[in-house]
Amino acid sequence: MQKIRLRVLLTAVIAVLALASFTACQGASQNQETSQQTEITPDATPAVEETPVVEEGVTLDEGSLGELEYLITLPKDYDSNADRSWPVLVYLHHSGAGSMSYAKYYKLYQLVEDQGYSFITISPLTKVSWLSNEDDVISIVRNALNKYKADPTKVYITGGSIGGNATWTFAAKHPDLFAAAAPFSSGASTDLAANLIDMPILAFHNKNDSITPVKKTQEMVDAVKNAGGKDIKFTIYEGKDDIKHDSWTKTFKNPDFYKWLLEHTSKNTQ
Structure with a gap:
């Protein structure tokens, strides 16, 4: 017992x-x-609880094409009857920001105009991946060029994190469409380098980025230069926020960024 x-x-x-x-x-x-979920978007996707306020005079065009939604903004001085046309900034967001509410919350158009510049902005939205939605992204851009008084020779592509990866890739695959590219906190296949030698590129990364190592951008920059690229610049931020992943917001608040973009034109005649 x-x-x-x-x-x-x-x-x-x-x-x-x-x-x-x-x-x-x-x-x-x-x-x-x-922890893994937090690492996807550690410093760039705050919750949007209220309906964002749109500044007076800014026109928003919301729509969808294929698998993607998109938000297009027309600047305050836009006039469909004017004799002029406007430059275009295509922005590919980071992971986790593929909602209309976030696109409105981020107010890219306001960041641009606060620096004294006037661009048509195009913000496609994806909840999956950019590379699997390439055709839709390009169609959204080309449709906007046909719909609005956009300057087809001044179409610029930029994006951060996964949007930066796509910026490298789409710029390499569509050199006829984009006049310059500005990838942030990202990398891509160095096999693309040969297709980027004639593309003006302005790349950015935080020195101690804890999500995507700065070496990812450095590898792309070195590959393009080694392939013969001449118009490529790389800025490494080394300030108090250099451990963060978001290197794009601070850049969008710098008027020199837009000045550099506008110095470049393409041969696109669409």
Whole structure:
């Protein structure tokens, strides 16, 4: 009888220990998953709880094409009857920002106009990946060029993180469409380098980016230069925020960024 009691007690102890071990592992797994989710967009996707306020005079064009939604903004001085045309800035967002509410919250058009410049902005939105939606992105841009008084020789592509990866890629594959490219905090296949030697490129990265290592951009810049590219510049931010992933917002607040873009034109006649 005593042996039976000892076996029962031993079995109970083992069960308690197993349960404790399972609970600890489950907690660790949940913490790891939460950490991985946080790393996707650590400093650039605040929750949007209220309807964003659109500044007076700014026209928004919301729509969808293929698999993607998009937001197009026309600047305050836009006039469909004017004799002039406007430059175009195509912005490919980072992971986790593929919603209309975020596009309005971010107010790219306001960042541009605050620096004294006037661009038509095109913000496609994806919840999956840019590279699998390339055709839709390009169609959105070309349709906008036909719909609005846009300057087809001054179409610029920019994007951060996964949007930066796509910026490198789309610029390489559509040199007839884009006059210049500005990828942020990203990298891409160095096999694209030969197709980027004639593309003006302005790249940015935070020195101690904890999500995408700065070497990813450096590898692309070196590959393009080694292939013969001459008009490529790389800015590495080394300030107090250099561990963050977002190197694009601070750049969009710099008027020299837009000045550099407008110095470049393409042969696109669409």
